[in-house]
Amino acid sequence: MFSKVFSADICGVDAYPICVEADVSGGLPSFNMVGLLSSEIREARDRVIRAITNSQIDIPPRRVTINLSPASLRKQGSGFDLPIAVALLSALGIINMEKTEGRLFIGELSLDGSINKVNGVLPICMMARQQGFKSVIVPKDNAFEGSVVNGLEVYSAGTLSELIESLNKDSLNPVSKIDLGPVLDRAYTESSLDYGLVKGQEKAKRATMVAVAGFHNLLYIGAPGSGKSMMARCIPTILNRMSVEECLEVSRIYSVIGKLKDNSMVLHRPFRAPHHTTTDTALIGGGSNPRPGEITLAHKGVLFLDEVGEFKRDVIESLRIPIEQKSIVISRVSRQARMPADCMLVLATNPCKCGFYPDRRLCRCTDADVAHYMSKIKGPIMDRIDICAGTARVEASRLSEEMDGMTSEYMRGRIAAAQSIQRERFRDVGISYNSQIRQEDIDIFCPLKDPLKDLLNKAYKKFNMTARGYYKVLKVARTIADLEESRDIQKNHLLEAISYRNIY
Ligand SMILES: [Zn+2]
Known part of the structure; x- marks a missing residue:
């Protein structure tokens, strides 16, 4: 038989x-x-x-x-x-x-x-x-x-x-069916973290709001103890709710590695923060039976690399292609695995080995030391970063205050408004955020008036931008205009976007 x-x-x-x-x-x-x-x-x-x-x-x-x-x-x-x-x-x-x-x-x-x-x-x-x-x-x-x-x-x-x-x-x-919509609504609640508790960092908070609004990759740079990790760890408090489709798309990844909690899906956008001793296989995935890496586990959420200068250079390099393509392909003899990797990349670094550059009273590094330290990030990955945000050391007097400046709730509201403008704009294009605009569509979605074109061209030369960097400025300017609910990109939007390309 x-x-x-x-x-x-x-x-x-x-x-x-x-x-x-x-x-x-x-x-x-x-x-x-x-x-x-x-x-x-x-x-x-x-x-x-x-x-x-x-x-x-x-x-x-x-x-x-x-x-x-x-x-x-x-x-x-x-x-x-x-x-x-x-x-x-x-x-x-x-x-x-x-x-x-x-x-x-x-x-x-x-x-x-x-x-x-x-x-x-x-x-x-x-x-x-x-x-x-x-x-x-x-x-x-x-x-x-x-x-x-x-x-x-x-x-x-x-x-x-x-x-x-x-x-x-x-x-x-x-098995009886469950409607995930209300479950996701209930899970989307307040957290114990809040940007209101991050003091004296309004500029970095503003940069973070712009980055999240357009799903742009972000680099924090600042002295040790200036709150870089805190800034990054608060990002989940301003991310929007996942849709049911996104929830399933993310949960299936966790199902494959057996990391779904009992009787639950992944209900919050992932926030992954692998340690700097991690390997490239753990980061981007691999193995004889290809397993998802951190970048896939961060799909539809945030991949945060703290102290990025401490990661091995080839580990950082391995991120280049998946970050650009939003997916990773792992080839094995009999088959190929394509895994999604559509995440927001957030990096944090000290500006130099001792951490105090450009404060010359404290920093004893030579210019060559500083250049060498930054080259580890600048070479392989800087091109993939849309926004650099400096974090300032805060005077002790500011630390005693309660809530200060922009709260997570306020930022979330602004971001939601900017994202609904983007959804409307990209309804027929199949993308969701300004950071995903294809190069050939830049002129359609990010048109500049002639004087602003000149301004950007000057900045391009002055700061030695790459073509990719040039387009990133335009996309970030588009997001800033959306946050201000402005139809056109204005001069101040463009200047702010240019300022995020250059930290020194
Ligand atoms: Zn130094």
């Missing part, structure tokens, strides 16, 4: 369908598995046989062949135990073969027959809906991930014997 059922595997953060075939014939009893399998899938044989036996089902001694196709792709996941067991049991006639049609099975088996949680259920359900599967059967502990995918029937099962019975009797346990 022969049967086949569907399952799925993950590459990067995408799921794709896998067909599991079982053939049972006479001859010497054996159990063979083929189809370019990783060692953990080969071990499935023992788990599946023990799980079936311990579910009080006798397997007659037969020659069993299991094939996972397409054969050209290397399979790695741990979720194949359940589909292998289901395929085998339907080939043996224990499960009614018709009941498995159009369904996708995913789950790991314990020796006692219980079905264990696996990673990547959310992207698998999303893929199943897209590919037109009738339903998906997931482990009970993964039920929540099935509850948020609309337009797809999802059933959960706790044990193999329970699943066999409910399949044969058409009494599968449906």
Whole structure:
């Protein structure tokens, strides 16, 4: 007897369908598995046989062949135990073969027959809906991930014997659907951090507001203890709420690495702050079975590199392409993984080794030392930065005040207004923020009057800007104009944007 059922595997953060075939014939009893399998899938044989036996089902001694196709792709996941067991049991006639049609099975088996949680259920359900599967059967502990995918029937099962019975009797346990919109609204609440508590940094706060409004990459530069990290860590308090689609897009990444909290999605925009000892693989992703790195975990949120000068140069360099392309492609022998990386990059650095440049009373670095220190950032990544913001050391008297200057609530309101202008502008273009304007569309969205063109050309020469830097100034000026609710880019908007390119 022969049967086949569907399952799925993950590459990067995408799921794709896998067909599991079982053939049972006479001859010497054996159990063979083929189809370019990783060692953990080969071990499935023992788990599946023990799980079936311990579910009080006798397997007659037969020659069993299991094939996972397409054969050209290397399979790695741990979720194949359940589909292998289901395929085998339907080939043996224990499960009614018709009941498995159009369904996708995913789950790991314990020796006692219980079905264990696996990673990547959310992207698998999303893929199943897209590919037109009738339903998906997931482990009970993964039920929540099935509850948020609309337009797809999802059933959960706790044990193999329970699943066999409910399949044969058409009494599968449906997972009820959850509307994520209200859940996201409830989660979008106040935090203990607030820009109102960051004193005497109105200029840096203004720069941060501009950066967030247009989703521009940002660099803080200032002396140690001047509040660079604090400024960055407050950014989540002014980010807008994620849409349901964004929530699913981000949550599926966390599902793949098993980092979704129990019965929850990722409800806030991610804020990732890897340590400076991190490797390039941890930052941009990789491995023989490509796993997402920090830049993908920061998708739709913020990637913050504190003390960026302390990172290894090649680690920083590795960010260049993904930051520009908003995604990362990792190629392996049999396949390619493309992972999303659409995040706002925020960096913080001291201006020199001792940290006090340009205050010559305190800084003892030579000009060459300062240049060398900054070259580590300037060379590889400065071109990807849209806004440089200096943080000032604050006199002690200012620190005793309560709320000071712009609060997070005020900034959030201004940002929301500027972002709704951008949404309206880009309705037909398929982008959301000014930072995403393509080079060929710059003249359409960021037109300058002639005197302002001259002004920008002078700045271009004076500050030795690159072409990329030139366009970044225009995009930032567009965001500043939006914050001021001005239709045209005015001189003061352009001057402010130019001032963000040059910190000294
Ligand atoms: Zn110094």
